[in-house]
Amino acid sequence: MAEDYKNLTDAELAAAFAAVQKKERGAATPEAQSFLNALTSVPDRHAQAIPTLNPVPVRPSSFGSFFNALFDPATLLSARGLVSQGAFAAVLLVTGMVAGLEAAEDPQVFDDFDVSAGLFGSEDDNYALDG
Amino acid sequence: MAYHLQRRNKALVTEVKSRVHDSQQNTSDETLVAQVCKGDRLAFSGLVDRHGLRFRAIAVRTCGDLTMAEEMVQEAFIKLWTRPDRFDADKAKFTTWFHRVVVNRCLDELRRRKPEALPDGFDEVDHRPVADEVLETDSDNAILMAALSRLPERQRRALTLSYLDGYSNQEAAEIMELNIKALESLLVRARTKMREELRADKADLLAGLV
Numbered sequence: 001m002a003e004d005y006k007n008l009t010d011a012e013l014a015a016a017f018a019a020v021q022k023k024e025r026g027a028a029t030p031e032a033q034s035f036l037n038a039l040t041s042v043p044d045r046h047a048q049a050i051p052t053l054n055p056v057p058v059r060p061s062s063f064g065s066f067f068n069a070l071f072d073p074a075t076l077l078s079a080r081g082l083v084s085q086g087a088f089a090a091v092l093l094v095t096g097m098v099a100g101l102e103a104a105e106d107p108q109v110f111d112d113f114d115v116s117a118g119l120f121g122s123e124d125d126n127y128a129l130d131g
Numbered sequence: 132m133a134y135h136l137q138r139r140n141k142a143l144v145t146e147v148k149s150r151v152h153d154s155q156q157n158t159s160d161e162t163l164v165a166q167v168c169k170g171d172r173l174a175f176s177g178l179v180d181r182h183g184l185r186f187r188a189i190a191v192r193t194c195g196d197l198t199m200a201e202e203m204v205q206e207a208f209i210k211l212w213t214r215p216d217r218f219d220a221d222k223a224k225f226t227t228w229f230h231r232v233v234v235n236r237c238l239d240e241l242r243r244r245k246p247e248a249l250p251d252g253f254d255e256v257d258h259r260p261v262a263d264e265v266l267e268t269d270s271d272n273a274i275l276m277a278a279l280s281r282l283p284e285r286q287r288r289a290l291t292l293s294y295l296d297g298y299s300n301q302e303a304a305e306i307m308e309l310n311i312k313a314l315e316s317l318l319v320r321a322r323t324k325m326r327e328e329l330r331a332d333k334a335d336l337l338a339g340l341v
Contacts, residue, residue, distance in 0.1 A: 013322060017294035020272040024191070024295065025184040032184055035201055039179040042205070042212045043172045049213045050168060 160225035167215040175212055182226070183208070186233045189296055193237040199244075203236045226298065227305045278328035286321035289314060 026032045070088060075081040158177070166174035186207070190200035207229065210217070218228055279287055285307075292303035304314040 010322065013325060014294060016272065016275050017290075020275060021188070021295050021297065023272065024188040032187075035187060036179060036183045039183050039205060039208050040176050042179075042209050043175055046209055046213050048170055048215075050216045 161220040164211075164215050164218050164220070164225055167212065178211070178225075179208065182229065185297060186229065189230065190233055190237050192291070192295070193234050194241060199240060200237070203240055204233060207233045207236055223305065224302060227302050230296075230298075230306055274329070278325055281328050282321060282324055285317060286324055289317045290321045290325065293318060 070081075070084055072081070158174075160178065160181070163174040163178050167178070183204070186204050187200055190203050191197055194200045194203065210232065211229070218225060222228075279290060282290065288307065289303060292298045292306055293300065296303075298306065300311055300314055300318070304311045307314060309317070
């Protein structure tokens with residue numbers, strides 16, 4: 001009996017499995033064919049959803065848009081560009097002057113900014129010669 | 132006249148399909164997937180022809196139910212068509228990647244369909260045969276499958292991948308996450324064990340093949 005199983009070759013084993021495989025796949029059956037047809041028709045029923053590699057456009061902020069428009073190389077030296085830049089410089093200048101005038105009306109002394117001014121103060125009485 | 136034109140068109144379509152099929156014979160799976168990424172339906176059809184029934188058989192073995200298996204394989208192929216970019220040819224072969232997709236999908240579905248607890252007092256026995264019994268009773272190769280089912284899990288898996296699922300040793304090793312030498316020695320042990328299991332039934336088995 002021991003000789004029997006030793007004689008079952010790899011080829012015979014492979015042939016036996018091949019028979020099972022053939023039956024399992026059942027390629028020739030109408031059910032198998034209709035299954036394959038259903039798979040083949042997948043592209044007709046479903047659209048592809050592959051993400052594109054194009055970067056998402058980033059919209060600049062309104063401040064960024066303003067500066068882009070102001071210093072756009074295409075219009076930088078045109079009459080319209082020069083007028084815009086001049087107007088922007090004027091607005092900036094006037095804003096600075098107004099801020100300066102307001103500061104002059106209400107002068108501040110150094111102690112207003114010296115946050116440590118009161119930390120190391122000493123009482124003069126402690127050092128009076130006449131005690 | 133119309134009938135003749137229709138027949139000629141049909142013959143033409145068959146011939147074109149046949150030529151496309153011939154040209155795809157030598158194209159690797161990975162190349163076909165790259166073509167699917169570009170929306171090539173014929174490449175997709177080539178993959179279906181090549182692997183559709185193989186993965187259906189694998190899914191049936193995993194789920195134990197033909198209808199469910201067909202659903203799972205169809206879902207996997209839909210995923211392959213809609214998102215072929217998810218396959219990375221640098222990381223794995225198409226067959227080993229798709230094997231995991233199909234088997235994981237089946238296992239997820241089995242977990243999802245886990246039977247709910249029966250109501251109190253309901254003790255009716257389900258007499259329907261389980262998958263192994265179906266194989267044993269409904270197949271001329273029952274002896275072989277019964278012997279296979281008696282093998283230790285890893286040996287059974289190695290033999291199944293190599294002989295029934297049709298994977299090369301390299302692919303089977305990748306699926307089992309083994310190196311090729313380990314798989315080969317596992318196969319040697321599995322074949323020896325199969326011979327032991329089959330020795331009493333050898334005559335019946337060989338008679339069934341003729």
